Amino acid sequence: MSQPPSPTLSSSTSNTSTSSPPQAEIIQLRSRHFASVPLSLSRFQRRWFLTFPRTFGLPDPDSQRIACALNTPDYSAPDTHARNHFWLNPSCRSQRYIPSDTTTEYSALSPIHLLLDSEPPVARLTGRIRCQRSNDPHDEGKQIACYEVEVITPDDGLLRQCYYCLSWEARGSSNTRFCPSGSNDIYWCSSCEEVGWVNSTIRKLRLQDILSWSSVTIDEYPKDNLYTPHRLMPTS
Template sequence: MSQPTTPTSPSSPQAEIIQLCSRHFTSIPLSLSRFKRQWFLTFPRTYGLPDPDSQRIVCALNSPDYSTSSEHARNHFWLNPSCRSQRYNPSDITTKHSAVSPIHLLLDSDYPVARLTGRIRSEPSNDPHDEGKQIACYEVEVITSEDGLLRQCYYCLSWEAAGKSNTRFCPGGNDIYWCSSCEASGWVLSTIRKLRLPDILTWSDGDEKPRDNLYSPTRLTSTG
């Protein structure tokens, strides 16, 4: 008798993006995203924002911690409450939603997303007004599977759940994801396009804001 083929996990290609929402607060649902050691609150859908595909990052949740193993960092982070001042784009909408405390969002979600490990440590505040003072940070364990995180295409910077598409992005190796059209083009062509992207944006519109980018969070501008 031949060995039965390994059944494909029902959660792999079309897993749901987890949404953080709670009856304890009024907020549109948010989602979680991660690249390597940094975690973000994101908008799981476009919600009709003015520039739908370029404004999904609500805030970073932590400063990447290189003292832990990458395995540990895949589902743990030190929630730095000052990170929400690194809001990407200070539109009224994002300001309103980042006013919800990230810790409350994470722990109060009706769908269980995260829990505190109980460990607390101090880290410098990222808020420029705090002038580097130490603040308390809480270690968070993410208890949902990796499949539930919202993904961004590394190459064209598009996000999942844009428009009517529910197609999930596939892993492209080294913790990156890519959309189906970049995957179809292959990484060589997609890399060339990615490198040319800033030039194209400059030509098309001088006032174009940089697109938010999980993979290059240093480009997140502090709103000061």
């Protein structure tokens, strides 16, 4: 009568096996109403982004993972509220960094549609509306309506980037999740974690030097960076 416990069922109870803990999955946004490439959500502190959870065979998968910014950070909100709420600013779409030849494919991208139509649901409107300054240079600073969005995806469903080497999760066939480095919404990949904080910081400073040089050349794009997104914005 007595059956041995199934190993898959017993994994949630406290056991001392050496296998690594189960990894949370990156949530993919996909509209129920039209075919589109799957997107993911990313956040650094109070800034939210739509990101590409897959690399689509790009030669440099780290150069194009941010589809668009979603909000202008609101520093007046309490920390706990800002963890899963933001004011969706439609003009943020114009800040999108996408190399010229692929822009058309995503020009129909509607962030609010993707956020609200995805199955399983990832976000909902709270019903609050406020006016914010438009980020579109053509609007010359006029006020536009922004909708407050509550993200109902848990934190570990967000796509993460390594703060030090700027690599992204879900690169190639790897599905290893990045771990927090400290408590400030900063994450690091396993290779940066391995060499430690000091060496990773030195590596990051070198990388920034290289990036500032390479941005002068036409053929190379700066790597998408959640942590300093202003580096991606066009200066026009």
